[in-house]
Each structure stands twice: as structure tokens, then as C-alpha cells.
Amino acid sequence: MTIQVHGAPLSPYVRKVRIMLAEKGIDYELKMAVPYELPEGYEKLNPLMRIPAYQDEEVTLADSAVICHYIEQKASNTPLMPSSPAARARCEWLEKYADYELAPYTTATLFRHTLILPLIKQATDHALIEQAKKEKLPPLFNYLSSQLGDNNWFVENTFSLADIAIACQLINMEHAKHMLDETRWSALHAFLQRCYARESFKTILPQEQKQIEKVLVYIND
Numbered sequence: 001m002t003i004q005v006h007g008a009p010l011s012p013y014v015r016k017v018r019i020m021l022a023e024k025g026i027d028y029e030l031k032m033a034v035p036y037e038l039p040e041g042y043e044k045l046n047p048l049m050r051i052p053a054y055q056d057e058e059v060t061l062a063d064s065a066v067i068c069h070y071i072e073q074k075a076s077n078t079p080l081m082p083s084s085p086a087a088r089a090r091c092e093w094l095e096k097y098a099d100y101e102l103a104p105y106t107t108a109t110l111f112r113h114t115l116i117l118p119l120i121k122q123a124t125d126h127a128l129i130e131q132a133k134k135e136k137l138p139p140l141f142n143y144l145s146s147q148l149g150d151n152n153w154f155v156e157n158t159f160s161l162a163d164i165a166i167a168c169q170l171i172n173m174e175h176a177k178h179m180l181d182e183t184r185w186s187a188l189h190a191f192l193q194r195c196y197a198r199e200s201f202k203t204i205l206p207q208e209q210k211q212i213e214k215v216l217v218y219i220n221d
């Protein structure tokens, strides 16, 4: 059975799984599934009715972290998680930090309130956007900058799932045209440019950009 990833390309969690698969050179089929318009029976793929979901000949899985850790174990030839317990725990911590600390502001606030709510004709909360940019995100970016230091990558200076998870959240923020401040967080900005330059990101981001352009045309009409 061909691997199936269920979800929509603009979700940071779907992107995380797709980049993981691209980095490992694993083919898959992207089955479109959009939150709140999920096909009948989707609860069998993800009982939480969220994207992504994943299926292969052996398993059906929900949650990007669970899916990525499974892929890592199945295809350990191109490691994206370190093997030592300490470094692996750090990788998991930074992944969790991206998925649960950055996401409420980069994706659920900036991306959702700038692009998705106007798209579905719901009111944007501009105060919430300002609060995310001015109060909520700066300490998180400061923390990530302290963790990155002078390194290229977050864990053992080797590209890993932690880098993918962090970049995927920053990308949603930048998709919504809230760009990471290059002067204030220069190392984090340079890190994101390194991610953009990787083949795995380059294979999927142009398709996302096209979708973003369409959304922008629609909401600015």
C-alpha cells in the first residue's frame, strides 16, 4: 500500500510530516483533508478529527509527532532524531515547544486571523494579532535564539525533527506575511533561510505559496 498522508498543505503539522518524508526520500500520496470539512469516516483515521493522519500497510496514525517518530523508526537510514537519550530528549522537547508553544501564536493567531478567518468571512481580531507579535512571540523567539546559539541547527548542530517542527511554525507566520524580524532575531532568521534552502522544503513550498497567493487575491478583492 502506498503511504497516505491525510491533510492540507498549509497545516504546519502536515508540512512537518511531508518534510520528514521528503528528507527520507519516501514516496507518499497526499489525500486532501481540510479541517471542519473532513470526509465521512475520518474519525477512523484520527479520532480527534484533526490533520494530519497517516496510513501505511501496517498502521493508521494520528498526530504529527507520533507519525514523525514512527517514520523515524521505520526509516532510520537517514536519521532525523539523534540516538543518544539526552540529545533525543532535547529534540523531542524542541519539537513539543514548536507544536505547543509557538503554534498558538504563529499558526492559531497570526496565520488564522490574517488569512483563514478573512477567507471564511469571519472577523479578524487585530488586537490578538498585535498581542501575539508584541508580547507573546518575542520571549519564545528569545528562548529559541538562546537554544540555537551560533549553531546552524538546534540539536547537536545536525539537521533534525526539532528544526523541521520549529521551521514549520515560522513558515505559517511568514505565509501570513508576518516576517521574522531579521535584525532582532538574526540567528533564528538565518536558521529559517537555511531550512528554506533545503531540497525537502523546496519541493513542497512553491505549491503552498501558490495557495497563499490565491487566498490573498480572494481576501483582498
Ligand SMILES: N[C@@H](CCC(=O)N[C@@H](CS)C(=O)NCC(=O)O)C(=O)O
Binding pocket: 011, 012, 013, 035, 036, 049, 050, 051, 052, 062, 063, 064, 065, 099
Ligand atoms: N498535535 C496535533 C495538532 C493537529 C492540529 O491541531 N491540526 C489542525 C490543523 S493545523 C486541525 O486539524 N485543527 C482542527 C481542529 O482542531 O478541530 C498534531 O501535531 O498533529
